[in-house]
Amino acid sequence: MTKEKIKRRPLNSIQPGYRYLVIIFTILALSLIGAILYFALSQATVYLAPNWRTQTVGFAIQIIDKNNLKAADDLSEKLAGEIISSSLEDTKTYPAEQFAETADKASGQITIANNYSKAQPLIATTRFLSPDNKLYRLSETVTVPAGGKVTATIVADQAGDTFAIGPTKFTIPGLWEGLRDKIYGESTETFKLQTVAKTKLTQETVDKAKADLANILFDKIKEKLNAQLPAGQKLADGALLKEILKYSTTAKLNSGQKEFSITLGLGVKGVVFDEAKLKEIASKNLPEIYKTGEALIKIDPNSFNYQVSLIDENSENLLAQIKGEYDMQIANVQIKPAELKGLSKKDALKYLQSFGDIKEVSIVMPFWTSYLPALEDKINIQIK
Numbered sequence: 001m002t003k004e005k006i007k008r009r010p011l012n013s014i015q016p017g018y019r020y021l022v023i024i025f026t027i028l029a030l031s032l033i034g035a036i037l038y039f040a041l042s043q044a045t046v047y048l049a050p051n052w053r054t055q056t057v058g059f060a061i062q063i064i065d066k067n068n069l070k071a072a073d074d075l076s077e078k079l080a081g082e083i084i085s086s087s088l089e090d091t092k093t094y095p096a097e098q099f100a101e102t103a104d105k106a107s108g109q110i111t112i113a114n115n116y117s118k119a120q121p122l123i124a125t126t127r128f129l130s131p132d133n134k135l136y137r138l139s140e141t142v143t144v145p146a147g148g149k150v151t152a153t154i155v156a157d158q159a160g161d162t163f164a165i166g167p168t169k170f171t172i173p174g175l176w177e178g179l180r181d182k183i184y185g186e187s188t189e190t191f192k193l194q195t196v197a198k199t200k201l202t203q204e205t206v207d208k209a210k211a212d213l214a215n216i217l218f219d220k221i222k223e224k225l226n227a228q229l230p231a232g233q234k235l236a237d238g239a240l241l242k243e244i245l246k247y248s249t250t251a252k253l254n255s256g257q258k259e260f261s262i263t264l265g266l267g268v269k270g271v272v273f274d275e276a277k278l279k280e281i282a283s284k285n286l287p288e289i290y291k292t293g294e295a296l297i298k299i300d301p302n303s304f305n306y307q308v309s310l311i312d313e314n315s316e317n318l319l320a321q322i323k324g325e326y327d328m329q330i331a332n333v334q335i336k337p338a339e340l341k342g343l344s345k346k347d348a349l350k351y352l353q354s355f356g357d358i359k360e361v362s363i364v365m366p367f368w369t370s371y372l373p374a375l376e377d378k379i380n381i382q383i384k
Contacts, residue, residue, distance in 0.1 A: 042365075042366055042369060042373050042378060043365070043366075043373055043378040043379070043380065044340075044363055044364065044365040044372045044373055044378065044379050044380070045363070045364045045365075045380045045381075045382060046335075046340065046348070046352070046361070046362075046363050046379065046380065046381045046382065047361065047362045047363070047364070047382050047384055048333055048335065048352070048358055048360075048361055048381065048382070048383050048384065049358070049359045049360035049361070049383075049384040050296060050331030050333045050357055050358060050359060050383065050384075051331060051356065051357050051358065051359045052298065052329040052330065052331050053329065053330050053331070054327055054328070054329055055327070055328050055329075055330055056325050056326070056327055056328075057282075057286065057287065057325060057326055057327075057328050058323070058324070058325045059281075059282040059285070059306075059322075059323070059324055059325065059326075060321060060322065060323050061077070061078065061079055061278060061281055061282065061321070061322045062078045062079070062318050062320075062321050062322075063078065063079045063080070063081040063271060063273055063308075063318065063319045063320045063321070063322065064078050064079065064080050064081070064317055064318060064319065065080075065081070065082065065317050065318075065319045066080035066081055066082050067082060068317050069317075070317065073317070076281075077281060077285060078281075079273045079274065079277055079278060079281070079322075080273065080274075081271055081272055081273035081319055081320070082271075082272050082319070083269055083270070083271055083272070083310075083319060083320075084225055084228055084269070084270050084272060085225075085267065085268065085269040085270065086221050086224050086225055086267075086268060087221065087245060087265065087266060087267040087268065088217045088220055088221055088265070088266055089217075089245075089246060089263070089264065089265035089266070090213065090216070090217060090263075090264060091261055091262065091263040091264075092209075092212075092213050092216075092261065092262055093259055093260070093261045094205075094209040094212075094259060094260060094261070094262065095199075095258065095259050096199040096200060096201040096205060096257055096258050096259060096260065097199065097200050097201070097202065097205045098197060098198070098199050099197075099198055099199075099200065100195050100196070100197055100198075101195070101196050101198050102193055102194070102195050102196070103155075103193055103194050103195075103196050104159040104160075104193065105155050105156040105157075105158070105159050105160075105163065105193070106155075106156045106160075106161065106163035106164040106165075106191040106192060106193050106194075107136075107139070107153055107154065107155040107156065107191060107192070107194050108153070108154065108187055108189060108190070108191035108192065109151055109152070109153055109187065109189065110128070110151070110152060110153075110154055110170060110185040110186060110187045111149050111150070111151055111185065111186050111187075111188075112142065112144050112149065112150050112151075112152055112183070112184070112185045113144070113149050113183070113184060113185075113186065114144035114145060114146060114147065114148055114149070114182070114183050115147065115182040115183070116146060116147075116179060116182045116183055117146050117147075118146050119143055119144065119145045119146050120143070120144045120146075120175075120179075120183050121141070121142075121143045121144075122138055122141065122142050122143070122144065122152075122172070123138070123141045124137075124138055124139060124140050124141045125137045125138060126138040126172065126174060127157075127172065127173050127174055128154050128170040128171070128172060128185050129170060129171050129172075129173050130165060130168055130170055131168060131169065132165075134156070134162075134163055134165065135156075135157040135158075136154040136155060136156050136157060136163070136170065137154060137155055137157055138152060138153075138154055139152070139153040139154065139155055140152065140153070144183065152185075154170070154185070156191070161193060163191060164190065164191045164192055164193060165190070165191050166190050166191075167186075167187050167188050167189060167190070168186075168187055169184060169185070169186050169187075170184060170185035170186070170187070171184055171185075172184065172185070198256075199256060199257070199258050200254065200256075201251055201252065201253055201254065201255055201257050201260065202253060202254070203253060205251075206249060206251045206253070206260070206262075209249075209260075209262050210247070210249075210262055210264065213262050213264045214242070214244070214264060214266055217264060217266040218240075218242060218266060218268060221266065221268040222235065222237075222240060222268065222270075225240075225268065225270045229272065235270045235271075235272065236275065236306075238305060238306045238307045238308060238322075238324065239270055239271045239272070239273070239306075239308050240268055240269070240270050240271075240308075241268065241269045241270075241271075241308065241309075241310060242266060242267070242268055243266070243267045243268070243269075244264070244265070244266060244267075245265035245266060245267045246263065246264065246265030247262075247263070247264055247265070248262070248263045249261065249262045249263070269310065271308045271310075271319065271320050278304075278306070278322065279301060279304055279326075282304070282324070282326065283299050283326075295330055295331065295332045296330065296331040296332070296333060296383060297328060297329070297330055298328070298329040299326060299327075299328050299329075300326065300327045300328070300329070303326045303327035304324060304325075304326045305324055305325060305326070306322050306323065306324025306325075307322070307323060307324065308320050308321070308322050309321055309323070331357055331383075332357050333355070333357050333358060333383065335352065335355070335358075335381060336376075337376035337377070337379035337380075337381060338376045339351070340352075340372050340376075340379055341372060341373060341374055341375065341376045341379060342371065342372060342373075342374045343371065343372050344370055344371050344372075345363055345365065345370050345371070345372065346370075348363060348372055349361060349363060360384075
């Protein structure tokens with residue numbers, strides 16, 4: 001068999017028209033692949049940090065007696081609960097309010113000498129006279145033994161710092177003249193307008209003491225009530241209601257009384273319910289004004305505060321009503337990817353920064369381009 005030799009035509013022997021056509025198709029193919037890769041890999045992520053505005057939202061929720069639930073009771077907007085209670089009584093002594101007061105009359109200590117053969121009694125207010133005729137009076141009754149001495153306090157008969165005299169010798173004008181040189185007083189220190197410690201008893205002091213004892217009893221009762229609940233569960237202060245059952249005091253207002261006692265009986269009722277369910281219902285049932293569609297809402301779970309009030313008479317199996325409030329943060333950021341497509345990164349940043357509800361903005365995109373994708377589904381907006 002004769003083998004025929006296959007002759008290969010060199011590339012440069014291809015006709016020029018075909019060669020140009022191959023080159024054009026190659027360029028178009030590469031361009032198409034590049035375009036496909038560009039659109040497939042080109043995407044941008046826009047990070048927005050909103051300007052949050054804090055709003056306080058109020059709520060009111062009713063509590064149904066869980067021990068008498070009916071099939072018709074709607075628990076989507078109401079809570080099931082029960083009441084537990086306890087009481088304590090105690091008596092406590094409190095000090096009156098103390099204050100310092102500067103006397104308007106000078107005073108000081110003297111030593112009274114008796115060089116006579118008999119003891120000499122001196123009653124309170126006995127007069128003592130200084131060499132310059134300033135008059136002072138004995139503050140308390142004393143008896144000076146014969147041939148002895150006693151220490152006592154004398155107070156100026158009149159107000160003023162002119163009676164704050166230095167050490168001197170005093171005579172006793174009320175004694176028989178023949179005894180004045182034998183019974184006399186002497187001072188060794190300068191007299192002063194003394195600072196005197198005093199006490200007063202006002203209604204404010206009594207009220208503070210009453211509140212203090214009420215708080216002590218309240219904490220003890222709360223501990224007793226919490227001990228009745230399952231482990232890990234505690235009553236919030238807002239779920240507790242206090243009632244003064246008994247009160248008496250020995251306080252006498254505006255007297256010199258140094259201390260007084262208070263007897264107080266306190267009763268506390270606690271309303272037991274699921275606090276997590278309370279927050280869920282309160283958060284879900286937002287007032288219409290806050291249901292703004294595209295607005296962003298964040299609720300601070302630690303901001304809830306409330307107070308329970310008992311319902312004494314009703315025909316709907318209600319135990320109590322809870323009124324409270326919590327803090328909610330709102331941001332109205334309504335940016336759509338269609339608004340950003342095809343913009344340069346610089347123009348997109350400038351556009352986004354013009355919105356008052358946006359605090360910070362950043363854009364992450366491929367290094368090879370400075371324009372956001374032309375397709376909106378390639379632009380991802382993330383709220384920080």
